[in-house]
Amino acid sequence: MKKLVFLLVVLLSVCAFAFAGGVEEKASVAGEPSGQLVIYTSYSNDLQQILIDTFRDKYPKIDVQLIEGGAGELKARVKAEAANPQGDVITGITYSDLNEMKPYLQPYIAENDAALPEDARGATTDGYLTYQVAQCVNLLVNRQLASDLGVEIKGYDDLLNPKLKGKIISANPSNSSSAWDQLVTMLVVMGGLGSEESWEYVEKFTQQLDGKISGSSSAVYKNVFNGEYVVGVTYEAPCIEYIKAGQGDKVELVYMEEGTTASFHGNGILKDCSNLENAKLFMDHLIADETQKHMEKNGTHRQANLNLPTTVDFRIPMDELNLKYRDEQYLSEHRPDIVARWEAIWAKYSK
Incomplete structure (x- = not known):
C-alpha cells in the first residue's frame, strides 16, 4: 500500500512538472511578437x-x-x-x-x-x-553608345557636350529622391549651395535633356542599360547591381570627377x-x-x-571616393525653394 501511494505521488509530481513545462512552453510561444x-x-x-x-x-x-x-x-x-x-x-x-x-x-x-x-x-x-x-550618386554610361558618339564622360562638365543633347536621361527632382540627390550634388560641386554659378550649370544641364524627363528613377538606369540613352544621372545601388552581375562591359559606373555626395x-x-x-x-x-x-x-x-x-x-570603399560635404540643415530648410527654382527652369525648357 505504501509503495502504491509512493508511486501515485511520483506520478502526480511528474505530470504536474510536465504540465507546468508545457504551460511555460506555450506561454513562450504565445509571447512571440505577432x-x-x-x-x-x-x-x-x-x-x-x-x-x-x-x-x-x-x-x-x-x-x-x-x-x-x-x-x-x-x-x-x-x-x-x-x-x-x-x-x-x-x-x-x-x-x-x-x-x-x-x-x-x-x-x-x-x-x-x-x-x-x-x-x-x-x-x-x-x-x-x-x-x-x-547612398551616393553617379553617372551610368552605355559604353557602346558613348563610343559610337565619340564622347568621353567623366563628370558633369562632359554632360554639356552638344553631342549629348537629348541623349541624357534624368528623373524628376520634385518626386524622385535619387534625382533630388543629383540636383543637390550638382549644386554642391558645380559652384556651391546657394551660388548662382551652380544654378547656371543646372540650367545648361536642363537644356541638354531636350524637354524629356523620366517618370521614375528606375527608368533612368534601365534605359541606359537597354541602349535608349547614352548616359543617365542616377544613384549607386542599381548600377553596382549591373557590375556585380558581370555587365561592366556594357555599362560603366562613373563617379563624377568634380565630386559626388553621400x-x-x-x-x-x-x-x-x-x-x-x-x-x-x-x-x-x-x-x-x-x-x-x-x-x-x-x-x-x-x-x-x-x-x-x-x-x-x-x-x-567610401573613403576612396571624391566626396563633397552637403549641408543637410541648409537643404532641409531650403528644399521647397530649391525645388521651385528647378521647376521654373524645367518649365522654361520643356515647352
Missing part, C-alpha cells in the same frame, strides 16, 4: 530581400504587408491619411525631407543606434528617422500608427549588426554603418 506591420516602401528588390525578408524570418508571426511606390508618391499618401494612418512605417526618407515629414512621424531611437557613425545615428534627427543605407536614407514610424511595437522591432532590425553586415556583404546598397569595412570587390 500581429501586423504595414510598410510604405520604395525599397528595391535588393533591399526588400535583405531588410524585409530577414525581418519576416526573425518574426514569422508578424504579418508584414508592403505598399510599394515612389518616394514622392508615398509621402503624399502619408499626408493624405494623416487623420487615420493606414501604415506603420515609411521608407526612403532623408534628412532634407524631415521638415516636410516630421508632423507625420513619431520618434524612436532604435537599439544599436550608438554603433553607427555619428552622422548616421537616429539621435541626429531626434529619433524621427532610423537610417539603414548610405546621403543617409532611412525610415520613419508613422504618427498614431496601429502597430507601434512591431514598427519599433523593424527599426531595431534595420541597424542590428547582423543586418548591416549582411547588407555590406550581399547587397548593392551601402550600409548605414560605415564603420564596417568594405569586403566586396564590386563596391569602391
